[in-house]
Amino acid sequence: MGGPPAGGMPPWINAEMQKGVVARDGDIWISVPVKSGTNWMMNVVHQLLTGGDASFETIYGVVPWPELTERPGQPVSEVLDRIEAMPKDKRRAFKTHSAPPDAPFIKAGTGKDVKYVVMCRNPEEALVSFKVFLERHTDEFQEMWQVPKGALTRPDFPTFYREVVEAKEMQGMFFGFLASWWALRNEPNVLLLHFADMVKDLPGGTKKIASFLGIEPSDDEWSKILEHSTFKWMKANESKFESHPHVSVRLLEPGAMIRKGKAGAAKEDGMTAEISRDLRAFGSKILTDEAAMKWLYEGGSV
Numbered sequence: 001m002g003g004p005p006a007g008g009m010p011p012w013i014n015a016e017m018q019k020g021v022v023a024r025d026g027d028i029w030i031s032v033p034v035k036s037g038t039n040w041m042m043n044v045v046h047q048l049l050t051g052g053d054a055s056f057e058t059i060y061g062v063v064p065w066p067e068l069t070e071r072p073g074q075p076v077s078e079v080l081d082r083i084e085a086m087p088k089d090k091r092r093a094f095k096t097h098s099a100p101p102d103a104p105f106i107k108a109g110t111g112k113d114v115k116y117v118v119m120c121r122n123p124e125e126a127l128v129s130f131k132v133f134l135e136r137h138t139d140e141f142q143e144m145w146q147v148p149k150g151a152l153t154r155p156d157f158p159t160f161y162r163e164v165v166e167a168k169e170m171q172g173m174f175f176g177f178l179a180s181w182w183a184l185r186n187e188p189n190v191l192l193l194h195f196a197d198m199v200k201d202l203p204g205g206t207k208k209i210a211s212f213l214g215i216e217p218s219d220d221e222w223s224k225i226l227e228h229s230t231f232k233w234m235k236a237n238e239s240k241f242e243s244h245p246h247v248s249v250r251l252l253e254p255g256a257m258i259r260k261g262k263a264g265a266a267k268e269d270g271m272t273a274e275i276s277r278d279l280r281a282f283g284s285k286i287l288t289d290e291a292a293m294k295w296l297y298e299g300g301s302v
Contacts, residue, residue, distance in 0.1 A: 010145070010147065010152065011069075011072075011145055011147065012068060012069050012070075012145055013067060013068065013069070013097070014067060014068075014069050014076075015067055015096075015097075015098045015102040015103070016102075017066055017067060017069065017076050017079060017080070018066040018067045018094070018096055018098070018103065018104060019104050020066075020076060020080045021066050021080065021083055021094065021104060022080075022084060023104070023106055023111065023112040023114050024088070024092065024112060025112050025113040025114075026091040026092070026113060026114075027091070027092050027093075027094070027112065027113075027114045027115070028045055028049075028091065028092070028093040028094070028114070028115050028116075028117060028213065029093075029094050029096055029103065029104070029114065029115070029116045029117070030042055030045055030063065030093060030094065030095050030096070030117050030119075031096050031097075031098065031099060031103055031116055031117070031118045031119075031181070032095075032096075032097065032118070032119045032120070033097055033120065033121070033126060033173045033174050033177045034097055034126065034130050034133070034173055035121070035125075035126045035127075035129035035130045035133055036119060036120055036121035036126045036174075036195055037119050037121060037195045037198065038095060038097070038119075039059060039234075039241045040198070040229075040231075040234065041117060041119050041193075042059050042063040042093070042095055043059055043228070043229060043234060043241070044206055044209060044225075044229045045063070045093045045117060045209065045213075046059065046062050046063055046093065047224070047225040047228050047229050048206070048209060048210050048213060048215045048217065048225060049090075049091055049093065049213075049215070051217055051218070051221035051224065051225065052217075052221050052222075052223070052224025052225045052227070052228055053228070054224070054228050054237075056240060057240065057243075057245070058240055058241070058242075058243045058244065058245055059240055059241050060095075060243070060244045060245060060246075061245045062093075063093045063094065063095055064079075064082075064083055064086075064092075064094055064095070065094070065095040065096070065244075066079055066080070066083055066094055066096075067095070067096050067097060067098060068244070070244065070246045070247050070248075071144065071247070071248065072144065072145060072146075082246075097173065098177075099118075099176070099177045099178075099180035099181050100180050100181075100184065101180075105184070106189075107187065107189075108187060108188045108189040113189075114189060115189045115190075115191070115212065115213060116184075116189060116190045116191070117191050117193070117209060117212070117213075118181050118190060118191065118192050118193065119192075119193040119194065119195060119198070120174070120177070120178050120181075120192075120193075120194055120195065120295075120296055121194070121195035121196070122195070122196065122266070122296070122297050122298075123174040123175065123279060123283065123296065123297070124266040124271050124276055124279065124297075125195075125266045126174060127161070127165060127174075127266075127271070127279070128157055128266050128268075128269035128270055128271050129269065131153070131154075131157055131160045131269070131270070132269065134152045134153055135153050136252055136253045136255070137149075137152075137251065137252060137253075138249065138250045138251065138252065138253055140249040140250060141247070141249050141250065141251050141252075144248075144249055152164060156270060157269065157270025157271065157272075157275075158270065158272060158275060161275050161279075172286060174283065174296070175282075175283035175284075175286035175287040175296070176286050176287070178287055178292055178295075178296050179286060179287045179288075179289075179292070182287075182289060182292040185302050191208070191209065191212040192302050193205060193208075193209070194295065194298075194299030194300070195299070196298070196299040197299045197300065202226065202229060202230065203226055206225065206226060206229060238254070238255065239254075242254065280293075280297075283296075
């Protein structure tokens with residue numbers, strides 16, 4: 001069946017590549033771990049930047065992901081040159097699953113005016129969703145990368161946790177991610193959000209992001225922004241969130257990206273009490289601040 005690729009991460013993820021992006025004033029980095037609302041946050045930021053755009057074909061066409069190698073052997077310069085060619089009269093937003101130092105970070109007042117919108121999710125919810133997500137990568141995409149389907153999937157969640165996730169680098173995606181951003185949470189160009197809080201109050205959370213980014217939409221724009229940021233709208237337009245304009249084969253099967261859009265449902269997808277205890281015990285060795293750990297699992301004020 002085979003274990004996960006070397007280093008625990010799929011070979012199409014190259015965190016080093018994004019460090020080559022040349023910063024511009026106004027840039028926005030959307031930093032979110034896997035299955036923690038990344039596409040949702042990409043869409044919210046895009047809606048705010050455009051006043052409620054529904055015409056984009058794919059979110060990756062308007063919010064690039066400079067951490068993704070689009071095909072085996074692709075030169076890094078191909079991705080970076082395309083990003084550098086983006087219009088200079090519009091603010092850019094980028095996706096990353098990384099946190100500093102793997103993700104580029106510019107401290108406020110020391111260089112370009114760059115802002116960081118960071119969102120985390122209860123790791124139990126993220127992990128069960130991650131299992132399903134990996135299963136929904138197409139055969140064509142995995143064949144292109146010569147990664148057997150069984151390398152990253154298992155028939156049930158306990159086996160997936162034990163053989164693919166447990167005690168591997170993958171757990172750093174959640175606990176190590178927040179440990180890095182938690183130390184920067186009071187920086188004026190960092191906004192730390194929680195998935196559960198956005199689910200509870202999408203209008204309030206979206207307005208907080210708008211204020212942080214210095215965006216003041218009109219009433220008409222607000223109506224469109226909030227409509228297009230809902231789970232209902234994204235689910236009805238899920239094809240916009242499942243394709244990549246520069247990947248030659250279909251990356252995901254239909255329905256893979258926009259699943260439930262809710263919090264507190266980890267048990268539905270296989271999380272057990274034993275795994276929950278083990279995950280938290282392991283995570284506490286990485287994320288040692290008790291307040292940070294409590295916030296990661298529950299959300300609320302930072």
